[in-house]
Amino acid sequence: MEGVRETAPKTDRCGGCAIRGVAICTSLTEGDRHALRAMGQPRHYGAGDTIFGEDERFGFLANVVSGVVKLSKTLPDGRQQIIGVEFAGDFLGRIYRDRTSFRAEAVTPVHLCCYPRARFEALVAATRGLEERLFRDALDELDSAREWMVLLGRQSAREKVARFLQMIARRNAGGCGPALGARFELPLSRADMADFLGLTVETVSRQMTRLKTEGLIRISNNRIIEVEDVGDLEAAAGGWAA
Template sequence: MVPAASNPVAKDCADCPIRHRAVCARCEPDELHRLEEIKYYRSFEPGQTVIWSGDRMDFVASVVSGVATLSQTMEDGRTQMVGLLLPSDFVGRPGRERAAFDVKAVTPVVMCCFRRRPFEELMASTPHIGQRLLEMTLDELDAAREWMLLLGRKTAREKIASLLSIIARREAQVSAGPMRGRFEFDLPLTREAMADYLGLTLETVSRQVSALKSEGVIQLEGKRRVVVPDFARLLDETGDDSDGGFLV
């Protein structure tokens, strides 16, 4: 295999977000080249809808940067978020013609899209792409099941603490290390989005956040910046047994 540095195709694909989760880490140069050919980028503004549930969807994509949400709405307006899409997460489903959920950007988002048909064909001829996709899907399924426990059985306070600890965890992945001590991060979600994620109302979210704040479990700088002085203390509030939970 040609070293990536001397191979323009491979170099382009270094930006390929799907690579973030190693889908094409094992690809040969010609496979990379075929991925390159069917890929294009799209950008979205905060609040913009990427796709509505039921719409025709003829691409699959991977989040390059920003935060998007996956949600469902009942006809009377009740909505439930069913996934948080962070960089490297995969969107869309090979073999499915129409989107099953609404996808919305909550911050500026860049997605790396692949035309669906050619991607499906490529998958059929390139087993490691399918294998990697299977791993990712299994991870998401586990996360969804953990989330079901949260939605079905946790109290409002536990839900908030869980969400904060998940976001902290995702942030921390970047700067690795064990999850203890002080943490600081920006909350990308509005109170309403948090409520939709947790199956609560935005008032309850606000009240519980205030409660955690007044008890010193967290501090707020402005409305969006969260400081967790002692991560262990936050974890205690989640109801999870100590350091299980590998959500989202």
């Protein structure tokens, strides 16, 4: 699990909580930033802990400071689909909704910086530009949800796995310019990958070894992935630049 922390984007302090550059902090004036800093409360979860369940009250909003969180929905009969994965800097919870509609679970040890809902919403109401900031983030989430719909509905198992790896590689690349290759630690188990991609564990495993034997990736310790050429991976993913 160490590798995940290592490859996380650089952080800067924000009232005891480290917030990545893209987090909501950055678009604020110094005064507002101070107000946000003042209300942030650190919380910690171990790998596997539930942060919140489906359809329950969630009194906080939070920035993910470190670690990886998976968001999932479950059918009545237990079938599960992961609908999103959040990394350091991502925002968890939504204003205007105090009921959750999906489960959030720590995949690695997770640090959150939590803001009590009432106080946060008051700050949003009082702060010029903060609502827009959150709105834009929601639109980004909407776009990625829709891209994932294309993957789930129309792509093959090989393409799904390749595109998943590509996504992780891109996330980990952070600000650094586009490199030819990449090396990173997978934050998710094969089972979680399967739930994200709408496949079974066995199929994910087979496609991983297939990509390996094809020479597109190298695998050590089951979780450490080296990509030879990101372009090749993109081609295997069905040609997807974004």
